[in-house]
Every structure is written in structure tokens, then in C-alpha cells.
Amino acid sequence: MQVVDRYFEDFTAGEVRHTLGRTITEADVVLHAGQTGDFFPHHMDEHWCVHEAGLGGRIAHGTLIIAIAVGMTAGDVNPQAMSYGYDRIRFIKPVFLGDTIRVKAEVVGVADHPRRAELGRVDERVSVTNQHGETVLSLVHLYVVNKRGAHE
Amino acid sequence: MQVVDRYFEDFTAGEVRHTLGRTITEADVVLHAGQTGDFFPHHMDEHWCVHEAGLGGRIAHGTLIIAIAVGMTAGDVNPQAMSYGYDRIRFIKPVFLGDTIRVKAEVVGVADHPRRAELGRVDERVSVTNQHGETVLSLVHLYVVNKRGAHE
Amino acid sequence: MQVVDRYFEDFTAGEVRHTLGRTITEADVVLHAGQTGDFFPHHMDEHWCVHEAGLGGRIAHGTLIIAIAVGMTAGDVNPQAMSYGYDRIRFIKPVFLGDTIRVKAEVVGVADHPRRAELGRVDERVSVTNQHGETVLSLVHLYVVNKRGAHE
Amino acid sequence: MQVVDRYFEDFTAGEVRHTLGRTITEADVVLHAGQTGDFFPHHMDEHWCVHEAGLGGRIAHGTLIIAIAVGMTAGDVNPQAMSYGYDRIRFIKPVFLGDTIRVKAEVVGVADHPRRAELGRVDERVSVTNQHGETVLSLVHLYVVNKRGAHE
Amino acid sequence: MQVVDRYFEDFTAGEVRHTLGRTITEADVVLHAGQTGDFFPHHMDEHWCVHEAGLGGRIAHGTLIIAIAVGMTAGDVNPQAMSYGYDRIRFIKPVFLGDTIRVKAEVVGVADHPRRAELGRVDERVSVTNQHGETVLSLVHLYVVNKRGAHE
Amino acid sequence: MQVVDRYFEDFTAGEVRHTLGRTITEADVVLHAGQTGDFFPHHMDEHWCVHEAGLGGRIAHGTLIIAIAVGMTAGDVNPQAMSYGYDRIRFIKPVFLGDTIRVKAEVVGVADHPRRAELGRVDERVSVTNQHGETVLSLVHLYVVNKRGAHE
Numbered sequence: 001m002q003v004v005d006r007y008f009e010d011f012t013a014g015e016v017r018h019t020l021g022r023t024i025t026e027a028d029v030v031l032h033a034g035q036t037g038d039f040f041p042h043h044m045d046e047h048w049c050v051h052e053a054g055l056g057g058r059i060a061h062g063t064l065i066i067a068i069a070v071g072m073t074a075g076d077v078n079p080q081a082m083s084y085g086y087d088r089i090r091f092i093k094p095v096f097l098g099d100t101i102r103v104k105a106e107v108v109g110v111a112d113h114p115r116r117a118e119l120g121r122v123d124e125r126v127s128v129t130n131q132h133g134e135t136v137l138s139l140v141h142l143y144v145v146n147k148r149g150a151h152e
Numbered sequence: 153m154q155v156v157d158r159y160f161e162d163f164t165a166g167e168v169r170h171t172l173g174r175t176i177t178e179a180d181v182v183l184h185a186g187q188t189g190d191f192f193p194h195h196m197d198e199h200w201c202v203h204e205a206g207l208g209g210r211i212a213h214g215t216l217i218i219a220i221a222v223g224m225t226a227g228d229v230n231p232q233a234m235s236y237g238y239d240r241i242r243f244i245k246p247v248f249l250g251d252t253i254r255v256k257a258e259v260v261g262v263a264d265h266p267r268r269a270e271l272g273r274v275d276e277r278v279s280v281t282n283q284h285g286e287t288v289l290s291l292v293h294l295y296v297v298n299k300r301g302a303h304e
Numbered sequence: 305m306q307v308v309d310r311y312f313e314d315f316t317a318g319e320v321r322h323t324l325g326r327t328i329t330e331a332d333v334v335l336h337a338g339q340t341g342d343f344f345p346h347h348m349d350e351h352w353c354v355h356e357a358g359l360g361g362r363i364a365h366g367t368l369i370i371a372i373a374v375g376m377t378a379g380d381v382n383p384q385a386m387s388y389g390y391d392r393i394r395f396i397k398p399v400f401l402g403d404t405i406r407v408k409a410e411v412v413g414v415a416d417h418p419r420r421a422e423l424g425r426v427d428e429r430v431s432v433t434n435q436h437g438e439t440v441l442s443l444v445h446l447y448v449v450n451k452r453g454a455h456e
Numbered sequence: 457m458q459v460v461d462r463y464f465e466d467f468t469a470g471e472v473r474h475t476l477g478r479t480i481t482e483a484d485v486v487l488h489a490g491q492t493g494d495f496f497p498h499h500m501d502e503h504w505c506v507h508e509a510g511l512g513g514r515i516a517h518g519t520l521i522i523a524i525a526v527g528m529t530a531g532d533v534n535p536q537a538m539s540y541g542y543d544r545i546r547f548i549k550p551v552f553l554g555d556t557i558r559v560k561a562e563v564v565g566v567a568d569h570p571r572r573a574e575l576g577r578v579d580e581r582v583s584v585t586n587q588h589g590e591t592v593l594s595l596v597h598l599y600v601v602n603k604r605g606a607h608e
Numbered sequence: 609m610q611v612v613d614r615y616f617e618d619f620t621a622g623e624v625r626h627t628l629g630r631t632i633t634e635a636d637v638v639l640h641a642g643q644t645g646d647f648f649p650h651h652m653d654e655h656w657c658v659h660e661a662g663l664g665g666r667i668a669h670g671t672l673i674i675a676i677a678v679g680m681t682a683g684d685v686n687p688q689a690m691s692y693g694y695d696r697i698r699f700i701k702p703v704f705l706g707d708t709i710r711v712k713a714e715v716v717g718v719a720d721h722p723r724r725a726e727l728g729r730v731d732e733r734v735s736v737t738n739q740h741g742e743t744v745l746s747l748v749h750l751y752v753v754n755k756r757g758a759h760e
Numbered sequence: 761m762q763v764v765d766r767y768f769e770d771f772t773a774g775e776v777r778h779t780l781g782r783t784i785t786e787a788d789v790v791l792h793a794g795q796t797g798d799f800f801p802h803h804m805d806e807h808w809c810v811h812e813a814g815l816g817g818r819i820a821h822g823t824l825i826i827a828i829a830v831g832m833t834a835g836d837v838n839p840q841a842m843s844y845g846y847d848r849i850r851f852i853k854p855v856f857l858g859d860t861i862r863v864k865a866e867v868v869g870v871a872d873h874p875r876r877a878e879l880g881r882v883d884e885r886v887s888v889t890n891q892h893g894e895t896v897l898s899l900v901h902l903y904v905v906n907k908r909g910a911h912e
Contacts, residue, residue, distance in 0.1 A: 001191060001192070001645075001779070001780055001835075002780075002835075003780070019761070020649050020653065020656070020761055020762075020763070020837070021649060021652075021653040021655055021656050022647065022649075022652050022653055023652060023653055023654040023655065023666075025331075025634050025635075025638050026329050026330065026331055026634065026635075027329075027330075027331040027334075027633075027634055027635040027638040027639070028187065028638060030329050030331040030332060030335075030635075031183065031187055031331070031490070031638075032187065032219070033490070033493075034487070034489070034490020034491060035180065035183055035184065035187070035216075035219060035220065035223075035490060036219045036220055036222070036223025036224075036226075037220075037223045037224065037226070037305075037489075037493060037495045038222075038223040038226045039153060039326065039493045040153070040226065040229055041229065041324050041325060041326075044325075044326050044327060045324065045325040045326055045327055045404055046327040046402070046404060047325055047327065047404035047435045048324070048325050048404070058327075061219075062235060063215070063218060063219035063222055063223070064187075064219070066215060066218065066219075067184070067187060067188045067213075067215035067216070067218075067219055068187065068188055068189075070188070070190075070215055071187075071188025071189045071190040071215070072188075072189065074188075074189070074190045074192065075761075075762075077192055077193065077780070083214065083243065084242065084243055085240070085241045085242040085243055086238070086241040087239065087240060087241070088237070088239060089237045089238040089239070089241065090236065090237040091235065091236055091237055098654070100653055100654060100655035100656070131655045153323070153324055153379075153493075154324075154379075155324070171305070172305055172306075172307070172381070172497050172501065172504070173497060173500075173501040173503055173504050174495065174497075174500050174501055175500060175501055175502040175503065175514075177482050177483075177486050177787075178482065178483075178785050178786065178787055179481075179482055179483035179486040179487070179785075179786075179787040179790075180486060182483075182785050182787040182788060182791075183486075183642070183787070185642070185645075186639070186641070186642020186643060187642060189641075189645065189647045189761075191645045191782065193780050193781060193782075196781075196782050196783060197780065197781040197782055197783055197860055198783040198858070198860060199781055199783065199860035199891045200780070200781050200860070210783075227305075227306075229324070250502070252501055252502060252503035252504070283503045305495060305496070329635075330633050330634065330635055331633075331634075331635040331638075332491065334633050334635040334636060334639075335487065335491055335635070335794070336491065336523070337794070337797075338791070338793070338794020338795060339484065339487055339488065339491070339520075339523060339524065339527075339794060340523045340524055340526070340527025340528075340530075341524075341527045341528065341530070341793075341794075341797065341799045342526075342527040342530045343457060343630065343797045344457070344530065344533055345533065345628050345629060345630075348629075348630050348631060349628065349629040349630055349631055349708055350631040350706070350708060351629055351631065351708035351739045352628070352629050352708070362631075365523075366539060367519070367522060367523035367526055367527070368491075368523070370519060370522065370523075371488070371491060371492045371517075371519035371520070371522075371523055372491065372492055372493075374492070374494075374519055375491075375492025375493045375494040375519070376492075376493065378492075378493070378494045378496065381496055381497065387518060387547065388546065388547055389544070389545045389546040389547055390542070390545040391543065391544060391545070392541070392543060393541045393542040393543070393545065394540065394541040395539065395540055395541055457627070457628055457683075457797075458628075458683075459628070475609070476609055476610075476611070476685070476801050476805065476808070477801060477804075477805040477807055477808050478799065478801075478804050478805055479804060479805055479806040479807065479818075481786050481787075481790050482786065482787075483785075483786055483787040483790040483791070484790060486787075487790075531609075531610075533628070554806070556805055556806060556807035556808070587807045609799060609800070636795065639791065639795055640795065640827070643788065643791055643792065643795070643824075643827060643828065643831075644827045644828055644830070644831025644832075644834075645828075645831045645832065645834070646830075646831040646834045647761060648761070648834065648837055649837065669827075670843060671823070671826060671827035671830055671831070672795075672827070674823060674826065674827075675792070675795060675796045675821075675823035675824070675826075675827055676795065676796055676797075678796070678798075678823055679795075679796025679797045679798040679823070680796075680797065682796075682797070682798045682800065685800055685801065691822065691851065692850065692851055693848070693849045693850040693851055694846070694849040695847065695848060695849070696845070696847060697845045697846040697847070697849065698844065698845040699843065699844055699845055
């Protein structure tokens with residue numbers, strides 16, 4: 001982890017980053033249930049998932065996959081950018097315990113800030129795929145970024 | 153935690169739920185850094201936050217507050233509803249270690265599913281406030297819900 | 305989790321609550337060893353359990369099953385009741401990693417407090433069963449509860 | 457941690473063990489809430505505890521103190537003894553985050569097993585005190601122990 | 609855990625301690641990744657380990673095995689000794705998730721302190737073996753220990 | 761985290777990397793005690809540390825600081841290098857709960873492998889400082905690295 005200044009002018013629509021993979025483990029799900037208080041049987045009751053719900057096994061919390069996927073894209077610390085939210089988070093397929101995910105982050109929007117001339121907005125689409133190449137989660141990560149001239 | 157069937161017809165725009173409070177602790181942030189791999193100094197370096205960044209203290213990860221807030225609204229298990237995503241997640245103010253949050257969930261949208269007559273869509277706005285009454289996070293939680301007739 | 309006032313007069317011997325299920329995972333046992341400092345090989349050494357002790361696998365700590373079972377029965381917050389202890393905790397069968405437990409809580413005693421007229425005592429039997437329907441743990445949870453008249 | 461054989465004949469009523477101290481931390485309580493699913497505001501909401509409930513601060517879960525206290529008394533592995541339960545668990549005073557506990561374990565009962573001649577029963581009273589010397593928890597730990605002759 | 613005074617004169621080259629076994633679990637590795645921030649695919653990506661790297665499975669972090677092995681040798685608290693470092697830590701074979709390790713600690717050096725007459729140095733070789741009897745890690749733990757006369 | 765090939769020829773004695781800072785928290789120490797089983801009062805008993813031992817507060821485990829410091833230097837994944845151990849680990853000053861550490865890693869040795877012509881050895885000195893600029897830990901991290909020609 002390093003500090004690297006990237007200004008608004010340094011972002012280009014279409015640029016893409018790919019992460020390495022990470023296996024979503026039973027321990028991750030147990031810790032996330034403990035962190036959130038969500039002990040729904042879809043995540044915590046293997047017997048019910050397999051024998052009653054026909055799910056094939058336990059499923060990771062949606063918020064776990066969001067948190068890990070966004071975390072996997074957190075590379076350098078950029079003092080010129082600030083994350084202010086996400087749009088269009090969609091759970092496309094379930095992630096089962098033991099699945100391995102990878103994340104692709106693509107700049108899909110670069111625009112002036114509507115009210116502040118010294119800032120720009122950068123939108124990055126975060127797509128999560130499992131080991132079968134299926135997309136399981138999609139969201140758009142929203143940043144405001146300083147323009148270079150404005151802070152020199 | 154109980155299983156309670158609530159069908160689409162049982163939801164009304166404007167209905168509101170309030171959670172109790174929960175303090176966001178240093179342990180929560182340390183565990184969330186460990187779960188996500190996001191060790192940015194804003195969350196992990198008290199000395200930098202106070203002495204260099206002028207932040208007043210460490211700040212919780214945005215994904216931590218999302219996960220805890222959504223988890224705090226997870227009450228009964230409703231077999232008739234499925235969460236499929238979130239819209240318009242906005243980080244409005246930082247949450248500092250030691251802040252106490254409460255969550256309000258309000259049904260803000262009830263509509264037929266655009267393509268499937270047996271389903272409806274329910275949108276619930278999740279608003280998180282701190283101990284000063286300030287809103288720190290807002291998002292819209294999206295559900296598809298079975299209609300009563302369709303599954304009888 | 306909600307705040308619901310239940311007074312002594314609202315409890316009836318024989319009333320029963322049932323929880324959903326929860327799988328006891330390796331992560332739970334590792335975390336509980338870490339919390340308690342109990343790293344006995346019965347819980348932590350798979351090789352010894354299988355090849356030397358003839359146990360068939362690792363066994364969850366008794367205090368883990370107590371804590372999870374009691375936690376699973378913690379539903380609404382009742383400001384009128386206070387838990388003051390447990391009686392007759394008995395480990396009836398081992399719980400193996402991967403077993404799924406459910407909990408039944410039955411009011412088995414409703415009585416005036418021996419010395420304080422404004423209070424009553426409620427005893428709740430907590431019974432834990434595994435996925436084979438076998439009872440693995442039993443205890444009696446002891447509460448003192450305010451009487452309605454006394455606090456109006 | 458070592459394996460040490462202690463037979464029934466080796467236990468004497470009145471023998472006492474004392475543990476070192478351990479501070480009950482915010483992290484312990486957060487982890488225990490996560491393990492049990494008990495997020496009651498008495499344990500998790502500092503603001504409510506101080507400003508509304510008049511508690512002075514957050515209180516550790518009873519099951520956390522039981523688990524840690526019993527764990528602190530788990531010294532040598534004794535293949536001749538088996539823990540089968542606890543009696544008369546009483547929460548005498550609250551344990552606040554930051555309190556430091558110590559544990560005293562005293563053999564208070566040594567008796568033949570009522571039905572099996574080759575076994576004896578050993579009862580050990582576990583008493584937990586805080587840094588002010590106040591007793592906060594008491595319980596009786598129940599063991600069955602092999603008699604020496606029976607297994608030679 | 610007890611306090612036991614052992615002075616320099618009480619250590620003899622060649623004395624050996626053996627620990628019980630402990631299985632290195634997926635939960636241990638997930639927690640250690642979270643503690644250290646090391647999410648290298650060798651530890652976290654089961655799919656890559658098996659299908660691309662030919663490793664046969666995920667491998668525990670070296671620092672995890674060091675920490676657990678040293679922790680397994682931490683028996684009594686000895687106020688007369690202070691650990692000041694380690695020498696020649698060598699990773700000899702990988703430890704896979706699910707492997708069970710045992711630790712042998714042997715005093716391999718007993719010597720006067722080069723500059724302070726009231727102290728001695730004790731070196732203890734820590735050797736870690738897996739369930740196949742293979743040595744996986746070796747290090748020398750370095751202590752300075754008070755001499756008996758000096759503190760009487 | 762990215763995959764970046766660096767061959768032996770790409771390392772130069774004297775090159776230096778600096779990490780950002782990280783505060784060592786009570787939660788880190790509690791989790792590390794739980795991971796290692798080392799509940800010595802120096803790490804776990806605030807009351808003893810302050811009132812009896814004169815330490816001023818609890819001290820982080822040495823293995824915790826080693827693990828975090830090495831983890832903080834784990835940047836890119838380099839398929840051409842393999843860590844095989846550490847030399848001369850020295851605990852120079854205690855790290856207290858709440859201290860903030862930074863790490864400097866400097867290549868201090870670049871040499872041919874003594875027996876295998878296609879490999880080189882790279883030694884990296886890892887130095888950990890606290891928020892007062894004091895060095896608290898030092899070690900040498902040992903790598904074997906592929907030479908460029910050998911693997912083309």
C-alpha cells in the first residue's frame with residue numbers, strides 16, 4: 001500500500017484493473033454474521049440449506065461480497081480522490097462458501113462535478129466473477145476527484 | 153429471529169421500522185479491515201488521523217457501516233421476499249470509532265414487477281444516524297416479493 | 305431486535321419458543337478457543353481426535369454451545385426481566401464440528417419471589433438438539449421479572 | 457498445557473487453585489456478541505448505557521464471563537476426568553468493559569458416583585472476582601473422575 | 609498458567625519439552641490474513657492453489673506458524689526470564705490447511721551474558737513437526753535469565 | 761495487490777521501501793492471544809501491568825509485531841522470489857497498545873546462492889519504529905530469487 005496522487009485528469013473512461021482471486025470461506029461468513037448480526041439460515045444453517053431449502057449449501061451475505069470486492073480494489077491510497085457512495089448494487093448470483101471470486105474495476109464515467117469547478121466525478125464499475133466465470137455481483141463505485149490545476 | 157411470511161400486499165409505502173443503537177467499536181473496524189483487506193490509514197492509523205490528516209480520529213469503513221446497518225434491519229426471516237440489491241448508497245458524514253448509530257427503515261416504493269405478474273417490488277430506504285442525530289449513511293434496499301394469490 | 309415489555313403476569317408455565325437452526329463451524333470453535341484460552345486437543349487437534357482418541361472428530365467446547373444456545377433464545381429486549389443465572393447445565397451428548405443445533409425454550413416455573421412482593425421468578429428450560437433430533441445440552445435459565453402493578 | 461493423570465483419589469475437598477488476572481476488553485464483548493448473536497444494548501450501545509440506562513457503561517455478556525472463567529481454570533489435560541455440567545450459576549455483579557477478573561477454583565465435593573462403583577464425582581466451585589475484590593460470578597463445575605483401581 | 613520462578617541455574621542444555629498437537633485451520637489462516645494484511649493467493653485462493661499453482665491446496669502464512677508454535681511453548685510465566693528475540697527461523701516445508709502440528713522445545717545453549725554478570729543467556733530450539741513427522745519450521749528462541757544469587 | 765516479476769538482477773543493495781503507519785490496537789492483541797494461546801498477563805491484564813508490574817500498560821506480543829510488520833511489507837506478489845526464513849529477530853523496545861508503527865525494509869544483501877547457480881539470495885532488513893521514532897523491532901527477511909537467464 002502506497003500513497004500515489006492521481007488527479008481527475010489522470011482517469012480515462014475504459015481503463016481496467018483486475019484483482020487476483022480470493023476464496024470466500026466459512027470463516028469469512030461466520031465473522032460477517034458476527035459483525036452484522038445477520039444469522040439468517042441461508043448463511044448459517046448448512047442442514048437447512050441442503051435438506052430443506054434446496055440451495056445446495058450455505059450462501060455468503062451480500063454485504064460480505066460487497067465489502068470484500070470493494071476491499072480487493074483498494075490499492076494505492078490516493079489523496080486526491082474521495083469515495084462518496086455506490087450506485088446500482090445488484091446481487092446477480094449467489095456466492096457459496098468455498099467459491100473463489102475475482103474482481104474487475106473499469107472506469108465507466110469521467111465528468112465535471114455539476115456544481116464545483118475544481119472537482120470531477122469518476123465512476124468505476126466493479127464486477128465480481130466466481131471460479132466458473134459467472135458474474136455474481138455488480139456495482140458502480142462513485143468518487144469525487146480533485147482536478148490538477150485546482151490544487152497546485 | 154423467526155420465520156414470518158409477509159407478501160407483497162402486506163407492505164405499505166410509508167411504514168417505518170426503527171432499530172436500537174449500536175456503538176461502532178475499534179474492534180469492529182479492526183475486524184472489518186481484516187475481512188476486506190482495506191488497511192487504509194483513515195481506518196488504521198490513529199496517529200496519522202489525529203496529527204497529520206486533521207480528521208480528529210479514525211473513521212469506520214463505509215462498507216462496515218453498510219453491512220452493520222443492513223444487518224440491524226434484518227429482523228424476521230420472510231420466505232416471500234428476496235433482496236436483490238441496493239440503490240443510491242451515499243456516505244453523508246464519517247462515522248468515527250466510538251460513535252453510536254441507529255437505523256430507520258422506511259418503505260418508499262411498492263410497485264408491480266415490470267415483467268412478472270406474480271411478483272412485486274418493495275423499496276426500503278435505510279437511513280443511519282449517529283448519536284448527534286446526524287444522518288451518516290443512506291441507501292435504498294431493493295426487494296422482490298411474492299404476491300399472495302400467486303403462491304397459494 | 306425490539307424492546308417489548310413483558311411483565312411477570314404475562315408468562316405462563318408451558319409456553320414454548322423454538323429457534324431456527326445454526327451449524328456449529330470450525331470457525332466458531334477456533335474463535336471460542338481464542339476467547340477462552342481452552343485449546344484442549346478435544347477441540348483443536350483433528351488428528352488426535354480421529355486417530356488416537358477415537359472421537360470421530362473435534363468436539364465443540366461446552367461453553368460455546370451454552371453461549372450460542374442462550375444467544376439464540378435472546379429475542380426481544382424485555383426491560384421488565386433480568387437474567388440472574390442458570391441451573392442444572394448438563395452436557396448430554398457431544399456436539400461435533402459441522403453439527404446443526406436448534407433450541408427449544410419452555411417456561412417451566414412461574415413463582416412469586418421469596419422475599420420481594422413486587423417481583424416474580426420465571427424459569428425457562430433451554431434444550432438444545434442436533435440434526436439427528438438428539439438432545440445435546442439442557443439448562444434452566446433463571447429470570448426475575450417485575451410484576452405489572454408494582455411498576456405502574 | 458500438559459497431559460497429567462489425576463484420579464478420583466487424588467482430589468481432596470478444600471484444595472484451591474487461583475488463576476492470574478485477565479482484563480475483559482471491548483474486543484472480547486464484540487467477538488462474543490458476534491459468536492452468540494446477542495447484540496442487546498446493555499453490551500453494544502455505549503451511548504444508551506451511559507445516557508439512558510444509567511449503567512455507567514457497557515456490561516459483558518454473562519455467557520462471556522462463564523466461558524472465560526471456566527477457560528482460565530482449564531490447566532492440565534486430565535484423561536481421567538470428564539466435565540458433565542455446571543450447577544448454580546449466579547451472576548452476582550455486572551462485569552464492565554475494562555474490568556479485570558481473577559478466578560478461584562475450590563474442590564467443594566468429593567463423592568462416590570451414585571450408580572457406578574468405578575467412578576467418583578468431584579464438584580469444583582468457580583468464583584470470579586473483579587479488580588475491586590468483589591465476587592461477580594459463581595458456579596459449581598461438575599466432573600466424573602475415574603477411580604485409580606478401576607482402570608489399572 | 610501459573611507463575612513459576614526459574615533462574616538461570618535451573619536450565620540445563622538438552623532438556624526438552626513437548627507440546628500437544630494443534631490443527632491449523634482455515635479459520636486460523638483467514639484470521640491471520642486479516643491480522644497481517646497478507647492476502648497472497650498462496651494463502652487465500654484455493655482455486656489458484658489447486659488449479660494453477662500446483663500446490664495441492666492453500667498454505668498457512670509463515671508468521672502464523674511461528675506465532676502458534678511459540679505460543680504453544682508458552683507454559684508457565686517465569687518472572688526471571690525475558691524473551692529478547694529469535695535466531696535462524698527457517699521455513700522447511702509448507703503447512704497446509706488441515707495439517708496438525710506439534711512442537712518440541714530443547715534447551716540448546718546455556719551461557720553467561722557477555723557483559724552483565726548477574727544474567728545468563730538461554731537458547732531454546734523450537735522445532736515444529738506435522739502429522740507425518742516431517743519438520744516444517746525451526747527457530748532458536750533467545751532468553752536472558754536472572755541468576756539466582758544476583759536477585760536474592 | 762498485483763503480480764510483478766522481479767528477478768535477482770532487479771534487486772540492489774541499499775534500496776529501501778517505507779510503509780504507511782498502523783496503530784496496534786487492543787483488538788489486535790486480543791485476537792493474537794486467541795490465535796496463539798498466549799494469555800500472559802503482560803498482554804492481557806491491564807490491572808497487573810499498571811498496578812503491579814510497573815509497565816505502564818499492556819504490551820503487544822512479539823509475534824504479533826513480527827507478523828504485522830512482515831505483512832505490511834508484503835506488497836506485490838513476486839513469482840520469482842520465495843521467502844525461506846528470518847535471521848536476527850530482536851525485540852528492542854516494547855510496543856504498547858495504542859502505539860502506531862511504521863516499517864522500513866532495506867535490501868542489505870544480494871549474493872549468489874552457495875550451491876545453485878540459477879538462484880540468488882536477497883536479504884532485506886525490516887525495521888519497525890513507533891510514533892516516537894524509536895526502533896522497536898528488527899529482523900532480516902531471507903529470500904531466494906530466480907536469476908533472469910535461468911528461467912527464460
